[in-house]
Amino acid sequence: MKVLVAEDDSITSHLLQALLVKAGYQPILVGDGAEVLDALDRPDAPRLVILDWMMPRIDGLEVCRRVRKASSEHYVYLIFLTAKEKQEEIIQGLEAGADDYVTKPFDFHELMARLRTGSRILALQDQLVAQATRDSLTGLLNREAILDALQKEFIRAVRSRNHLGVIMADIDLFKRINDTHGHLAGDTVLREAARRMLGSLRSYDSLGRYGGEEFLIVAPGCDLRQTAQLADRLRSSVSATPIDSSGCSLAVTLSFGVADISVGQNPDEILHAADTALYAAKKCGRDRVEICTEIDTVKS
Numbered sequence: 001m002k003v004l005v006a007e008d009d010s011i012t013s014h015l016l017q018a019l020l021v022k023a024g025y026q027p028i029l030v031g032d033g034a035e036v037l038d039a040l041d042r043p044d045a046p047r048l049v050i051l052d053w054m055m056p057r058i059d060g061l062e063v064c065r066r067v068r069k070a071s072s073e074h075y076v077y078l079i080f081l082t083a084k085e086k087q088e089e090i091i092q093g094l095e096a097g098a099d100d101y102v103t104k105p106f107d108f109h110e111l112m113a114r115l116r117t118g119s120r121i122l123a124l125q126d127q128l129v130a131q132a133t134r135d136s137l138t139g140l141l142n143r144e145a146i147l148d149a150l151q152k153e154f155i156r157a158v159r160s161r162n163h164l165g166v167i168m169a170d171i172d173l174f175k176r177i178n179d180t181h182g183h184l185a186g187d188t189v190l191r192e193a194a195r196r197m198l199g200s201l202r203s204y205d206s207l208g209r210y211g212g213e214e215f216l217i218v219a220p221g222c223d224l225r226q227t228a229q230l231a232d233r234l235r236s237s238v239s240a241t242p243i244d245s246s247g248c249s250l251a252v253t254l255s256f257g258v259a260d261i262s263v264g265q266n267p268d269e270i271l272h273a274a275d276t277a278l279y280a281a282k283k284c285g286r287d288r289v290e291i292c293t294e295i296d297t298v299k300s
Contacts, residue, residue, distance in 0.1 A: 001025055001026065001027055001047075001048060001119060002025070002026045002027075002046040002047075002048070003020055003025045003026065003028070003046060003049070003115065004027075004028050004030065004036065004039055004045075004046040004048065004049045004050070004056050004058070005017065005020070005027050005028065005029050005048060005049075005050045005204070006030050006031075006032070006033065006036045006041070006049065006050065006051045006052055006055060006063070007029070007031070007050070007052045007053075007055075007081070008031045008032060008052065008054075008055050008056055012104075013029050013031070014029075014080075016050065017029060019108055019111075019112075020108075023112050023115075025115070028046055029215070031055070031056070031071065031237070032055045032056040032057045032058065033056075033057055033058025033059055033062060033063040034058050035059065036049065036058075036063050037058065037063060037066060037067075037182070040049065040067065040072075040076060041156070041167050043203070043204030043220060044075075044203055044204050045074075046076075047074055047076050047077060047122055048076075048079075048083050048115060048119065048122070049076060049077065049078050049079065050079050050111075050115075051063060051064070051079065051080055051081065052080075052081060052082055053080060053082035053083075053084050053089075053093065053126070053280065054082070054083075054084075054128060056210065057259060060080060060082065060098075060147065061092065061096045062096075063078075064078055064093070064096040064097035064098050065096050067097060068096075068097035068272075072127065073148075073149065073152065073183070074126075074129075074233070075122060075125050077099050077100075077118035077121060077122055078097060078098045078099050078100075079098065079100040079101070079102060079111075079114055079115070079118065080093045080098045080100070080102065080217060081102050081103075081104065081106060082101075082104060083103065083104045083105065084103070085103040085140045092222055092294055097117065099121075100117070101210045102114060102115050102117065108246055110237075113237050121207050124146070126179065132145075133145035135208070135209040137187060137190060137191060137209075138190055138191055138194035138209050139191075139194070139219050140194050140198070140204050140207055140208050140209045140215070141206060141207065141208030141209070142209060143206065143208065143209065143210055143211055144208070145205060145208060146208025146209075146210060146218070147208075147216075147217045147267075149206040149208070149218050150166065150206075150216070150218050150267045150270075150271065151267050153218050153220050154221070154261065154266070154267045154270070157173075157220065157261055158221070158261075159241060162220070162221055163220075163221055163222055163223040163226075163260060164219070164220055164221070164256065164260060164261040164263060164270075164272075165217075165218075165219035165220075165222035165223070165224070165226065165227025165230065165232065165259075165260045165261075166195060166216070166217070166219070166227070166257055166258070166270050166271060166274045167216070167217035167219065167227060167231045167234070167258055167261050167274060168210070168214065168215075168216060168217075168256070168257040168258075168271075168274040168275050168277070168278040169197070169214065169215040169216075169217065169231070169234065169255070169256050169259070169278070170213055170214045170215075170254060170255050170278055170282070171189065171190070171193060171213040171214075171252065171253075172252075172253045172254060172255055172282075172286040174186065174189070174212075174213040175217045175285075177189055177250065177252075178290070181245060181248060181250065184245070184246070185245040185248065185250065188243065188245040188246075189245065189250060189252055190209075190213065192243045192252075193215075193252060193254065194207070194215070194236050194247045196237040196238050197215065197217075197234045197237060197238065199237065200230075200234050201220075201231050201234075204220060205217060205218065205219050205230075206218040210296045215254075216230075216271075216274075217230070217234070222260070224258065224259075224260045224262065224291060227259075227260055228258045228289055228291055231256040231258050231289045232256075232289050234254070234256065235253070235254055235256055235287070235288075235289060238252055238253070238254055239251075239252065239253045239254070239287060243272070250298070253286060253287035254287070255278060255281035255282050255286045255287065255289075255290075256277075256278065256288070256289040256290070257273075257275060257276065257277030257278025257279070257280065257281055257289075257290055257291075257292065258272035258273045258274060258277055258289060258290065258291045259271075259274040259276075259277060259290065259291070259292045259293075262293075263292060263293065273292040274292065276292050277290040277291055277292035278290070280292075
């Protein structure tokens, strides 16, 4: 598990690095509060943080406040490791948002025990989040959760002036599968299509069941061309080989609609653009990728 270590003293920082590696963690070292916030804003950011109080640019207290104020998909567990040891300082640190507090000079075994506690709490929190945000059939993000992911990535892309791709996908002739082979076969197709697409995505892409046989993919950092390439890779991942259901081999295809952040002022407009492109893919024969590039088309 990755651990972000925020310590401006190089001796302490490298000591912590050596101890964490020995304990099986993956330490990431930064030297000030601004670097902490930058590291936590990246995809696949660490969720365990060892944080000094006194740091350049932004101190540990302000880091805690900003982390707790920010809207994040995953909870971040913050442990203060500081020479400040007065009772009022400990209370101040915890009230700023820290989860735990260790004073310097520190005992290695105590710090590791507190990290293990943090790991257990994060695991429990992930279980609770999964129950609330996952589709029970496919295990993908449910509709509310994937729309929330789109909203957050849109805000991130606007703030960083980065690309953001959005893909709408729909299983072709799904009703025919249910009518011909039964709903259990339909469930198998949904699960396997989800599994194959998930295996073709990057770790920081988001895939959710938008509704019925529809899926929504959010691809941070992808421009329109890259998003279309990703959609075609997803299309091939499902259609390349039939899906087996109770001994019956089912040829399954999907249609895809692609848009990116350039076609909309907000997530709803981008989503509508992708949906418009998906409709075009269905109309043009299915098992294909269509792109929506014109804002006027979206708003009409």
